[in-house]
Amino acid sequence: MNWKENKNLILLTFVAVTSLLALLANDPFLWFENNYASSEPLLGKIQTDDIAQISVKGSAADKKFVRAGGGWIISLTGNSQTYKADDKKINELLVNLVAIKKYQLVASDEAVYSEYGLTDADFAIELADSAGTVLNTIQVGKPGAGYSSTLVRLKSEKDIYATKGNLRNDWSHNLDHYRDRKLLQLSSTNIESVQINGQNPFRILKDKDKWVISVTGNSFEADSARVQALFSDLVALEGTRFESENTGGKSAGTIEIMLKGNIVKKVEFTGPFKDDEYTALSSDNTASLVIPKYKYEGLFKNPDELKKQPGAN
Secondary structure: OOHHHHHHHHHHHHHHHHHHHHHHHOOOOOHHHHHHHOOOEOOOOOOHHHOOEEEEEOOOOOEEEEEEOOEEEEEEOOOOOOEEEOHHHHHHHHHHHHOOEOOEEEEOOHHHHHHHOOOOOOOEEEEEOOOOOEEEEEEEEEEOOOOOEEEEEEOOOOOEEEEEOOHHHHHOOOHHHHEOOEOOOOOHHHEEEEEEEOOOOEEEEEEOOEEEEEEOOEEEEEOHHHHHHHHHHHHOOEOOEEOOOOOOOOEEEEEEEEEOOOEEEEEEEEOOOHHHOEEEEEOOEEEEEEEOHHHHHHHOOOHHHHEOOOOOO
16 A cells, blocks of 8 residues: 555544544434433432522632522621522522532542542532531532533542533622522512503503503503503513612602502612613612613503503403
């Protein structure tokens, strides 16, 4: 075989190997997924319901999550100030945490702990029950070699495993990332009336089986679907972030919601600030939240927009 033939053979071999590696990297046969699913859980028999406290240690801002009243509260370690957490977000993170598998054994040597970021002083997630008894602690190391993986070990064990997900990224954000950004805690089915005090003040109230708009002594029947859409926007109202720069400013209106049982909820708006942002402070959330212009305008409608049109059902 001459040099030219050898060269072509080497080139073909290289292309074949590269193509095979690329194919395997995409895991078309789900070998990785199937092997991962059948691997032993890192936390053994510990389930999400067993966990009532989650302490994140070794990050820029150590924090603690605690179950409270069916949801979660969050605080910075060493700080008594607590905040309501985003329950959906925390529960999803916890489910993912319990689902971690001992997929691939990487090492069992304490000598490499420092290299992999897995010493007891490094990033860790401590899990405890409602009495504060520690169930186990996951030492979270550096990213693994692929598949968005992370090197982990249990503090009580020496073995280091590669597992799915970027756990440090999931749990190392600042406090505000995990806080509840909803302005109101309510159900639209409990709304009896809504008073909107903006440029065009009006009130929406229930009259038997229909909704009525009241404007400066005048009243007219509202389009039920449009009213329900407005209520849905109120229930789902979330800030994009917690206020850090938008201070002062003039009042941009209020919304008062009367619920069954004579319970009143209120949201106060201020602005506009730069980028046409507004801030909102509610009776259900102790911190001001930033609201984009389109959400603000969607709430402070012209009452005629909610009016039932002739011929409408």
